Amino acid sequence: MVALGLTCAELNEKASHSLAVRSALSAAAMGYGAGLLLRRLMYATNLLHARRLPVPVISVGNLTAGGTGKTPFVAWLVRRLGAAGVRPLILSRGHAAFVVQNGQCVNDEFLILRQMAPSTMHIQGKNRHRNALRALATESPDCFVLDDGFQHWQLARDLDIVLIDATNPFGNGHLLPRGVLRETVPALRRAHVVVTTRVDLVEPCRVEQIERKVKAVHPQVVTARTSCQAVRVRALDTKAPVSTASLRGRRAFLVAGIGNPVSFRLLAERLGVDVAGMRVFPDHYAYQASDVERLRAMAQKAGSEYILLTQKDSVKLDMLPVDLAGFWQVEIEVAFEAGEDECMNAVWNVV
Template sequence: MKAWGYRMMTAPPAGVVGSVVRAGLQALSWGYGLGLLAARGFYETRLTPPCRLSRPVVSIGNLTWGGTGKTPLAAHLARALQSRGARPAILLRGYGGDEPAVLRMLAPGIPVVVGADRVTAGRAAIAGGADLLLLDDGFQHWRLHRDLDMVLLDAAAPFGNGHLLPRGSLREPIGALRRAGVVVVTKADAADPAPVIARVKEIQPSAWITTARYRPSAFTDWPAGTKYPLEHLRGARVGLLSGIADPSSFERLVAAVGVVPVVTRRFLDHHPYRPEELAELADACRRAQAEWIVTTLKDAVRLPPGSWAGVRVAVAHVTMEIAGEAELLQRILSLRGR
């Protein structure tokens, strides 16, 4: 059902059937939009104001449904802030079950507090010694007051198809960018960020805008964890496995290393892998003489244990490069003095 819904949202069929599907999805989008207005108005009326915690809260969110890099950015910023003397903690809902595991691996030693009630999670983090809270995927979380809203936009598809869910991938109207204090245009190596930056300036002239890109950094043998330089797999025939919001970005980064993809399997974001699906992939890789199956860390933590029958699994790791990172960190650190 989830796969069907995603296909209808992104590529409805042509003809009369497609027109009916689009009309139905548009009606649902109007309902979704009204729900957004009601939810936001509930807190903006000040009858039930957002809860303000005793430590600053920085939201890392987006306008579209997944794929902009919120979780990697949260981990990257947490490590950088810690290295500058802060005591950050990351708060998240934990949808799909993989994100907490990924964060703990990307930011070891940083407290990761999981829970739908972000107020309770934030208070727990503060009680544990945190002096700065990073709210992963919190732009649409109205109950908790934020001292800074960071919004991530994909350089190639910043606003999806321009429609709200479920007709499109927008979680809020584009005008919601007026709440953003910082806008990060991600995947700036895949598309020219200039048009996106110009559009953001039209909507929110006071936002601090920067760009970010991902670079392949290493491979690790999963689950053993043995680390290999990028050159180790250069020229190798591999199968690619991903169940993320933007599989093309992963595939592009891996191909840039010089591997030779001969089998590719894509699944929906947060897909719970079944042993039979992985057995089919392993069999296809053996037939194609692939030496490795390459996947993401987010996918690797969801892989059920079992034998791959002679096909090794490698996790592709990336590093994030943020233009003007020192200034961004200083903006965040300065919140602690308010």
């Protein structure tokens, strides 16, 4: 008791507060779940209708609120389609859009995909059906890739690919806002392909447990496994790329404003980085110029000259009128560990 610095009364008050918070979050999650069920019933009974497009629609989504590696997977998918002579167009909502590019207000994921798949067309906006019709009239794509589309029931799709992050597959098992689940696990019955991502960051037995849980819900679903491989590191001030091998043994301070920041630390440690410390920001965080100097001071205090960031963070810092010496972005790509052929067969069956 003395070591904790809390009296019995204070501990009881803290426990009561925690219980009250959990109760409030549980009530909100029940309301969210009821709304979700009602919405699904409205589509199932044709009170609401999913609108179908004249070309195939492939959705890449997840069960949880972000952090599964959708963006690099979408980049991989559209590059594969493009290499086969198919012209895909990415449709996404554009949550937390902050900058105007080519006449549309876009977010950090748009900027990342422009780096990772520069030849692929991409339209962001809340009304994806309207944006798709506009694209059909002006761009003539062969298919649409719906980024983060598993819960976007307004638009009919021909293939649903769902990603599950091996490092945090189902959160704490609760729906939003008590947990991170957008839908419960049985919703996977709607999926055609389930991809377990970041399998290199966990033990193989954990991946097998995830796949058994998926198959218990949907025995016929196609399953695959991927890892996110760091392919290069790039200095933000000079844009000079260097090998990821140069990071081994280097002391670096990490910065991540992504859905699953723990995965970035695990990736850095896997690369042999001596992690001096880490600053985590909310997903889609809007960086200010003042953040740069604060981060530099934190890194120096931790004894590090290098600051490593995700691409999602670097595309926003790169737009600030500040000196970014010492800031480096880690560039990643998807690599299949199992099930690539089966996944692509499902894609070719609809395209």
